[in-house]
Amino acid sequence: MSFLFLKIYYGPCNTFDCCQHKPQLLTGVRDRLMNMGFRLTMIPVKFINYCMFEMCGHEIFRCNLKNLKFNHSYKLDPVCQRAVEAVLSSAKKFRYARNTLWFWSVLNHQLFRRHEFEPVDYWPVEIDWTELAPINECFDCCQMLLKYEKKKEDDESDSGVTIPFEARGKFVG
Known part of the structure; x- marks a missing residue:
């Protein structure tokens, strides 16, 4: 109508x-x-x-x-x-x-249909999905967690909290 x-x-x-x-x-x-x-x-x-x-x-x-x-x-x-x-x-x-209502019906019925006249997707064909290294290897290689913990220790030493020497620089986990 x-x-x-x-x-x-x-x-x-x-x-x-x-x-x-x-x-x-x-x-x-x-x-x-x-x-x-x-x-x-x-x-x-x-x-x-x-x-x-x-x-x-x-x-x-x-x-x-x-x-x-x-x-x-x-x-x-x-x-x-x-x-x-x-x-x-x-x-x-x-x-x-x-x-x-027309817009949502077009989205529901036409947008996700795949056919030969659809627009071409310009996505990379092959993606390298190699597995990332576990956290232990990052810790041994880069010592990123040590740098982070050292910064954290400096912040805590300013606040007056003392950390025992054995606990410094060790990775727990």
Whole structure:
């Protein structure tokens, strides 16, 4: 369903002891929305003083029909202005929801499929996965842990803690 399609349900207006459908009350809304490119369907219903706007099966605006001004333009009717604002904001929200759902469906269904027309992956073909040396060999070769522990000892000696000589420079583990 199009986001530019709008159904307006309106009931009979109870004014001056007569109760009949008056589509003239919706003139400002109808003219403004049609100028903006919306397609409208005006549907008379049996509820008195009832006006409801529906887009994509959702109610987006409801008002008392007596609050709309008879045969007035969009600029002179504040309720009409609020109705048009509600229509525009709901069309924007529906468009955002449609784009988001479309994007996620493309990600789920198309992005991870592999076929002959897919984009080429530019990854290295062969990667050297040789096993790394264990920590004991690094300790014997580079003495990295000794340097780290020596730095740690210097920090601890500044704090007044003494380390026995036997424990200095030994790797435990």
